Amino acid sequence: MKIVVCIKEVPATTKVKINPETNTLMREGVESIINPYDVYALEEGVCVKERLGGGSVVALSMGPPQVERSLKEAISLGADEAILLSDRAFAGSDTLATSYTLAMALDKIGDVGLVICGKQAIDGDTAQVGPEMSEKLDIPFVACVRKILEITEEKAIVERMTDDGYDVIELPLPAVITVVKDINTPRIAGLKGKMRAKKARITVWTATDINADEERIGLTGSTTKVTKVFAPQPRGLGMMLEGSPEEIIDSLYDHLKSGHVI
Amino acid sequence: MGLLIDKEQCTMCEACLSSCPFGSLEVRDEAIYATESCTLCGACIDACPMDAISIEGGREVEEDSFADYKGILIFGEQRQGKVASVVYELLGEGRKLADQLGEELSVVLLGAGLEEEAKKLIHGSADKVYLYDDTNLEKFHDDVFTEVIANLVHEVKPSIMLCGATAIGRSFFPILAGKLKTGLTADCTELAIDKKEGYILQTRPAFGGNIMATIICPYTRPQMATIRAKVFKPAPLDIHHKGEVITKSFDSTKIKSRYVIQQVVETVEETANIADADIIVSGGRGVGGPEGFKLIEELALAIGGAVGASRAAVDAGWIKYPHQVGQTGKTVCPKLYIACGISGAIQHLAGMQSADVIVAINKDKDAPIFDVATYGIVGEVDEIIPLLIKKLKKG
Numbered sequence: 251m252k253i254v255v256c257i258k259e260v261p262a263t264t265k266v267k268i269n270p271e272t273n274t275l276m277r278e279g280v281e282s283i284i285n286p287y288d289v290y291a292l293e294e295g296v297c298v299k300e301r302l303g304g305g306s307v308v309a310l311s312m313g314p315p316q317v318e319r320s321l322k323e324a325i326s327l328g329a330d331e332a333i334l335l336s337d338r339a340f341a342g343s344d345t346l347a348t349s350y351t352l353a354m355a356l357d358k359i360g361d362v363g364l365v366i367c368g369k370q371a372i373d374g375d376t377a378q379v380g381p382e383m384s385e386k387l388d389i390p391f392v393a394c395v396r397k398i399l400e401i402t403e404e405k406a407i408v409e410r411m412t413d414d415g416y417d418v419i420e421l422p423l424p425a426v427i428t429v430v431k432d433i434n435t436p437r438i439a440g441l442k443g444k445m446r447a448k449k450a451r452i453t454v455w456t457a458t459d460i461n462a463d464e465e466r467i468g469l470t471g472s473t474t475k476v477t478k479v480f481a482p483q484p485r486g487l488g489m490m491l492e493g494s495p496e497e498i499i500d501s502l503y504d505h506l507k508s509g510h511v512i
Numbered sequence: 513m514g515l516l517i518d519k520e521q522c523t524m525c526e527a528c529l530s531s532c533p534f535g536s537l538e539v540r541d542e543a544i545y546a547t548e549s550c551t552l553c554g555a556c557i558d559a560c561p562m563d564a565i566s567i568e569g570g571r572e573v574e575e576d577s578f579a580d581y582k583g584i585l586i587f588g589e590q591r592q593g594k595v596a597s598v599v600y601e602l603l604g605e606g607r608k609l610a611d612q613l614g615e616e617l618s619v620v621l622l623g624a625g626l627e628e629e630a631k632k633l634i635h636g637s638a639d640k641v642y643l644y645d646d647t648n649l650e651k652f653h654d655d656v657f658t659e660v661i662a663n664l665v666h667e668v669k670p671s672i673m674l675c676g677a678t679a680i681g682r683s684f685f686p687i688l689a690g691k692l693k694t695g696l697t698a699d700c701t702e703l704a705i706d707k708k709e710g711y712i713l714q715t716r717p718a719f720g721g722n723i724m725a726t727i728i729c730p731y732t733r734p735q736m737a738t739i740r741a742k743v744f745k746p747a748p749l750d751i752h753h754k755g756e757v758i759t760k761s762f763d764s765t766k767i768k769s770r771y772v773i774q775q776v777v778e779t780v781e782e783t784a785n786i787a788d789a790d791i792i793v794s795g796g797r798g799v800g801g802p803e804g805f806k807l808i809e810e811l812a813l814a815i816g817g818a819v820g821a822s823r824a825a826v827d828a829g830w831i832k833y834p835h836q837v838g839q840t841g842k843t844v845c846p847k848l849y850i851a852c853g854i855s856g857a858i859q860h861l862a863g864m865q866s867a868d869v870i871v872a873i874n875k876d877k878d879a880p881i882f883d884v885a886t887y888g889i890v891g892e893v894d895e896i897i898p899l900l901i902k903k904l905k906k907g
């Protein structure tokens with residue numbers, strides 16, 4: 251089976267903050283990482299391939315040229331090949347345009363049995379690209395998979411995390427799933443993997459390569475627009491409660507009671 | 513199409529350079545240029561004091577085609593036949609927005625045996641409830657819910673659609689948005705109407721809550737958003753509020769799910785549902801082990817809250833993943849969050865820093881959790897928590 255794992259490169263959030271005075275983003279040498287959820291997606295792709303005893307894992311990403319580095323990392327972690335969708339025309343994509351672009355690439359890859367995405371990307375936290383892509387591909391979708399119980403070329407039985415517990419779902423393939431952290435423990439890249447990554451060549455496709463309709467990609471294809479970015483309301487200054495443990499608890503209790511928190 | 517920097521206007525103040533989250537602006541030959549990594553996010557436009565930056569290209573608004581779209585439609589999520597509390601929160605906020613627009617507020621409800629629930633939604637200030645009552649709709653199937661609601665949207669043409677940012681909402685609302693080829697804003701925490709243009713302004717946290725962004729959907733209809741639970745006040749119930757329950761039919765032979773739900777398992781721990789809880793008591797590595805979580809649970813019970821955890825505690829196997837709060841766990845927004853033995857790593861803060869009141873108990877006075885705490889307590893969890901439980905029981 252051909253398994254495609256969608257990977258997004260994101261800035262490590264720890265470094266991105268807003269300067270509350272100027273309302274501008276402060277980035278102190280933002281480093282980029284593979285979106286943490288996508289590492290679980292990749293690991294699951296590799297696990298599925300191993301369970302089926304064959305097939306291939308393709309890492310797919312849309313982004314600027316430097317994303318090649320993250321895709322090489324994906325190869326060191328077990329992907330067989332990697333494709334980067336990179337074109338100025340993709341810039342400014344919202345989730346609808348991104349999912350359209352990824353779906354067009356999946357059409358070009360062809361004969362894909364399973365598409366695995368992370369539950370969400372930690373920059374935008376939208377969790378929309380996976381499900382929107384399934385709609386474009388016209389194949390079924392299951393969110394927040396925490397376990398693949400069984401898998402064959404034709405179908406998978408998966409556990410979907412819900413707000414109250416989980417569902418067991420029989421899913422015909424091809425399909426798109428998103429995965430949560432609980433699903434596996436990602437492996438660390440070994441020496442062999444790193445060597446493979448070093449030698450690997452990343453395929454780069456432009457908008458023309460994937461036959462994309464220019465009305466549906468990038469800024470033109472985007473339906474949403476960011477009109478403003480600003481710093482969140484600063485939290486009111488906190489207070490440290492002091493005294494003996496008993497006094498502290500009495501004071502805490504009084505504060506919570508008088509603030510109608512409890 | 514691309515980023516335009518007007519060299520005449522630009523004073524080379526370089527305010528834009530630091531505003532770019534992707535580090536895509538650079539100085540070359542005494543001018544500023546965007547590099548290939550620019551995503552046209554627009555952050556630099558706001559940052560420029562000279563209004564020298566703009567984005568060229570984008571869509572044209574086809575306003576005429578919008579005239580038919582009116583009113584707010586809320587997805588009435590139900591689980592096991594009970595409407596979720598977030599729906600009432602959406603009614604509370606939706607009512608205000610609908611009144612400002614002078615338009616209708618309606619709810620679409622899918623499930624079986626929901627007549628009473630439908631009436632209650634009217635009391636919760638809905639003008640109309642579209643009720644699809646069918647046993648085939650009892651359980652949530654992405655395909656089916658998408659198809660049914662897409663048909664309704666074509667029929668009633670709402671201008672705005674709102675849905676709770678729950679597991680269900682965040683699973684199928686994007687599919688629906690894809691089908692309707694319209695924009696969707698995830699996990700909003702603030703809504704307003706732009707009086708001039710009539711757009712809905714959707715504000716949401718990004719980058720783990722470090723940044724807020726306001727998003728509009730100017731070119732297509734409906735304008736769709738999922739909304740985080742617990743940020744809006746639920747609509748008060750008023751038995752005199754008048755509205756109409758409209759029964760719709762569902763043809764299960766035509767609309768089918770491509771997947772089959774074999775089993776629905778509720779892990780009926782009352783203390784597990786942190787997404788819906790008003791109060792969360794969370795434990796981290798500092799609670800010391802699985803026994804430590806007994807104490808956390810005891811406090812949660814005494815205070816009427818749910819149990820949360822840091823990733824360190826989950827990874828150690830002291831408690832299960834559904835309890836994890838943070839970047840790779842759940843984002844929560846309770847009235848009260850009590851962090852016990854949690855250091856306050858940025859990835860943990862990303863999931864809880866929008867709580868109204870945060871209490872932190874940590875033996876290290878320099879722990880970063882104290883930077884966000886409303887009330888900080890330097891102490892041992894084993895000592896402080898039992899005292900708090902005692903106090904809560906005694907009153």
Ligand SMILES: Cc1cc2nc3c(=O)[nH]c(=O)nc-3n(C[C@H](O)[C@H](O)[C@H](O)COP(=O)(O)OP(=O)(O)OC[C@H]3O[C@@H](n4cnc5c(N)ncnc54)[C@H](O)[C@@H]3O)c2cc1C
Nearest residue numbers: 796797798822823824838839840841853854855860875893
């Ligand atoms: C990609 C990525 C994603 C992540 N996602 C998440 C996430 O979703 N959620 C999350 O929580 N973390 C996440 N993390 C991990 C995060 O960086 C921290 O490692 C984690 O939050 C630490 O958990 P902790 O505070 O319980 O443990 P520690 O950092 O070990 O802190 C324990 C605290 O307890 C205090 N303490 C110890 N003993 C006592 C005592 N007897 N009484 C009182 N206080 C005591 C200590 O002073 C210390 O401050 C993520 C990390 C990465 C890299």
Ligand SMILES: Nc1ncnc2c1ncn2[C@@H]1O[C@H](COP(=O)(O)O)[C@@H](O)[C@H]1O
Nearest residue numbers: 256257312367368370371376377378379
């Ligand atoms: N530009 C992209 N390239 C590849 N995959 C992406 C991209 N954006 C999002 N994804 C995938 O979609 C998931 C959800 O992303 P998001 O909807 O942005 O939260 C991610 O975990 C990725 O698997």
